[in-house]
Amino acid sequence: MRTIHYKIKRFDGKREWYQDYQLQYEKGKTILWALTAIREQLDPTLVFTSACRHAICGSCAIKVNGKSFLACKTSLDEVLETFKSDYLVFEPLSNFEVIKDLAIAWEPKMEKMKQVKPWLIPSNKGSVERGFIQSEDDFHEISSPTDCILCGVCTSECNQLAVNDGTYLDPFILNRAYRFSVDSRDCAPEEHIRPVYENELWKCIHCMQCISSCPKGIPLTDEIAYLRQESIKMGEVNNQGAKHAFAFYDDVRNKGRLNETMLPIKTDGLLKTATTKIPFALRMIKKGKINPFHMPKAIEGIKGVKEIYKYAEEVKHS
Amino acid sequence: MRYAFFPGCTLESAAEELMISTMKVAEALGIELIELKGWTCCGASHIQDIDDFLATSINARNIALGEKLGVSKIITVCNTCTLMLRTAKAKLDKNKKLRTRVNESLRSTGMQYKGNVEVTHLLWALIEDYGLDRLKEKVKRPLTGLKVANFYGCHILMPPKIMGFENHMNPQSMEMIAEVLGAESVKFDQRLACCGFHAVFPAEKEVMNLTGMNCLSPKASGADCLITPCPLCQMQLDAYQPDAQKGFSKDITMPVLHLPQLIGLALGFSPQELAIQRHVVDAIPVLTENVLV
Ligand code: FES
Numbered sequence: 001m002r003t004i005h006y007k008i009k010r011f012d013g014k015r016e017w018y019q020d021y022q023l024q025y026e027k028g029k030t031i032l033w034a035l036t037a038i039r040e041q042l043d044p045t046l047v048f049t050s051a052c053r054h055a056i057c058g059s060c061a062i063k064v065n066g067k068s069f070l071a072c073k074t075s076l077d078e079v080l081e082t083f084k085s086d087y088l089v090f091e092p093l094s095n096f097e098v099i100k101d102l103a104i105a106w107e108p109k110m111e112k113m114k115q116v117k118p119w120l121i122p123s124n125k126g127s128v129e130r131g132f133i134q135s136e137d138d139f140h141e142i143s144s145p146t147d148c149i150l151c152g153v154c155t156s157e158c159n160q161l162a163v164n165d166g167t168y169l170d171p172f173i174l175n176r177a178y179r180f181s182v183d184s185r186d187c188a189p190e191e192h193i194r195p196v197y198e199n200e201l202w203k204c205i206h207c208m209q210c211i212s213s214c215p216k217g218i219p220l221t222d223e224i225a226y227l228r229q230e231s232i233k234m235g236e237v238n239n240q241g242a243k244h245a246f247a248f249y250d251d252v253r254n255k256g257r258l259n260e261t262m263l264p265i266k267t268d269g270l271l272k273t274a275t276t277k278i279p280f281a282l283r284m285i286k287k288g289k290i291n292p293f294h295m296p297k298a299i300e301g302i303k304g305v306k307e308i309y310k311y312a313e314e315v316k317h318s
Numbered sequence: 319m320r321y322a323f324f325p326g327c328t329l330e331s332a333a334e335e336l337m338i339s340t341m342k343v344a345e346a347l348g349i350e351l352i353e354l355k356g357w358t359c360c361g362a363s364h365i366q367d368i369d370d371f372l373a374t375s376i377n378a379r380n381i382a383l384g385e386k387l388g389v390s391k392i393i394t395v396c397n398t399c400t401l402m403l404r405t406a407k408a409k410l411d412k413n414k415k416l417r418t419r420v421n422e423s424l425r426s427t428g429m430q431y432k433g434n435v436e437v438t439h440l441l442w443a444l445i446e447d448y449g450l451d452r453l454k455e456k457v458k459r460p461l462t463g464l465k466v467a468n469f470y471g472c473h474i475l476m477p478p479k480i481m482g483f484e485n486h487m488n489p490q491s492m493e494m495i496a497e498v499l500g501a502e503s504v505k506f507d508q509r510l511a512c513c514g515f516h517a518v519f520p521a522e523k524e525v526m527n528l529t530g531m532n533c534l535s536p537k538a539s540g541a542d543c544l545i546t547p548c549p550l551c552q553m554q555l556d557a558y559q560p561d562a563q564k565g566f567s568k569d570i571t572m573p574v575l576h577l578p579q580l581i582g583l584a585l586g587f588s589p590q591e592l593a594i595q596r597h598v599v600d601a602i603p604v605l606t607e608n609v610l611v
Contacts, residue, residue: 067487082487159472159512163524203521206363207512208401208476212486221477228367241520245364252365252376256358258327267519284557287596289332296330300356304427308379311423312372 001025002086004076006038008046009091010101018089019043025086031079032060032071035090035102047101055215058149061156062102063091068156070215093156095170104152109170115195116169116177123187138184145179145223147216148172154220157209160200168200171210171220178223181230190234197231202241243267253309256299261292319447321393322384322435323351324403326549327359328396332557333549335593339578340395340440342592346585347448347456351393354383360402362550363473363516371419377406378420381437382429391436393443395578397473397548398516401481403437408480439474441491441547441577442483450498458586460500464543464608466580467504467536467572468492469555471548472512486510492545495577499584508535513546515554529554529562533572542604543573545580552576557598573601583609 002025007018021038032050039046050060053072060071065083080086096104126132154171155161161168169177177196181189201224210220232242247266251258264273264281284290299305329337344351357380366373381403384392394400410417411433421430438446444453475486484491489510493503511532514525532555536544546552556574563570574597582592589595589602589610 082485084488159514159528160517160521160524163527164521200521203517203524205512205514205517205521205525207472207516209472209512212476212478222370225366225370229369232368239520241367241517244519245367248359248362248364249368249372252359252361256356257330258359258362260327260331264519280557280561283560283598284332287598289334289557289596289598291331294331299358301427302356304424304429305358305376305379307426308375308423309372311426312369312375315371315419315423316369 004034004080005087006034007087007089008038008101009089010046011092011098013100027077029076030072031062031064031069031074031076031090034076034088035060035062035071047099047103049103056149058151061093061151061153061215063089063093063156065089066091068093068153068213070151070153073215093152095155095158095161096152106150106152109152109155109173112169113173113176115199116173116180116192117195118173118176118180118192120180120183121186121188121191123185126185132185134184141182141184142179144216144218145175145182147218148175148179149216151215153213153215154210157213159205159207159209160203164200164203168203169196171224174201174224174227175218175220178227181227189230193227193230193234196227197234197236201227201231202239240267253306254298255296256302256305257296259296261290261294319348320350320352320389321391321438321443322387322389323353324357324360324380324384324392324394324399324437325353326394326396326399327362328549328553332553333576335596336395336549336552336576336578339576339582339587339592342587343578343582343585346582346587347453349443349448352387352389354380354387354392357383360399363398363402373402374406374409374416375420375423377403378410378431379424379427379429381407381435382424382427382431384435385432386429389435391438391443391447393438393440395440395547395576396550397439397471398550400437400439401473404480407433407437439483439547441474441495444495444581445491446483450494453495453581454498457499457584459584459609461496461580461584461609462500464501464605465504465541466496466501467506467539467541467544468496468509469513469532469536469544469546469551469574470510471546471551474547475510492547492577495581496545499580501580501584504536504539504541506536506539506541508532511535513548513551513554515550518554518558525554526558526562526565529558530566530570533559533562533570534566534568537570537572541572542608543575543601545575545577547577549576559599571599573597573599573604575601 051057055073177192181192244267514528
């Protein structure tokens, strides 16, 4: 008989410990099945949350061997195959406050979410009497972001939140801001986007964890790119993130390639670069990593690249 | 074996040692790398934040340069370059309307995106095209006793829909290569962590914290050095290490090598031939102690 070994992180409000459990292997089960079986057969004191068992309520997400999953949607066989091990460690999601064992606190996150006004700010094109008709295309703009079930997997996997002081908005909050800002019935996209911008939007590291782990396949990183584009359109260009992106954008148009020597100056300005990046630059030069006098020449075919930029400008304004 | 080679911007400046070591290793293995003429920066995961259509267009041009060479694959040695090129390709292959528009944009260059070359990374190509057995035969100096910590970096694994070479939650390709070279892979918590490079300007404090953790974790596992398939991870972990150290009381010192440098050592090249002396954190002492006897 094959035995699966579970090590579960426990927390009683004060004390933390790991507890071992064992269950006979059964084929075709889910992570949530294992949790339920442990509670019913081995330890009634184990706390975890779940309700719908159909990937709708979003309450059952936990970490298994360091990765976050929706417990009711995730096959145990798949997880055993992924980690090539019969030893699984269950822990509560990261970047959340833990209430007890695997149960996490959502209230602080909901408070945080309010900042982006996660509700429709209706335009006067619709009303209670007339209704609020949306075209099929317009509906498709919001259909994917509306799939979010607030399970918290994206938050748990977010590399910025792991080191952030809590200001940076959780990916599911960014998704809410996106969802309402692109809704054809909403008349104030800026009211959703400005708080996003003001809460460290440019600190996303592009690690791709959120888009890779979302159980609903929501294209979160594309949404973040959109929110950044919109913040630029709102005039928010005087920040390190936007300036850094523009350094790449401009270098490709002018020469085709990045000028690494000038990058810090374009991002931080001469003064800040001079005061903060000098030791870095000196050690790079000393090791022969940066030649401050190397200025990339324009690439072969730069004319065509400039035409591509022109075309993209036209597309933007069409 | 022939590939169209997309070096990417760092190989021309801050990671020239990766260019040097990649060329040495490719030659020794009999892999022909034909550099794309007139390649541009891939956008480095930044240009789409200004204009995503443009980001796709410039990479359609980069891929079209490879298509002209009549090879079946474009190869890179950078995680982010691989992801940017593959993202553009995935979009263009899926969305006909977008492809038509992008090709309209490429008209002035006299090129067209056809979609008939693949985009790969040296790490993948060694396993799926070259073969580990063949690589093993080429090993002249097995790296016996060298304990390596394989740091994958995010962009060679995710999003799996676009990358998908192996399971992003538990990849094994780096360990497979290390094993063939005779090195021992250590287990460490930050194996699949993010290096933070793409936000080192707007999130400096947070990223330095990440860098420190990424060095301490392999150190605690007894690693002699960290190995990465990405020059951006390498730069973040090596060149910024003295800055990251300031936030930690414990010594975080951890040498960081590019994957081709590790391979090159096993193929018998000296650290100097692979330009290992260029790293900010000196890797040569641990190599001398362990493999260069
Ligand atoms: S129990 Fe409702 S989503 Fe899993």
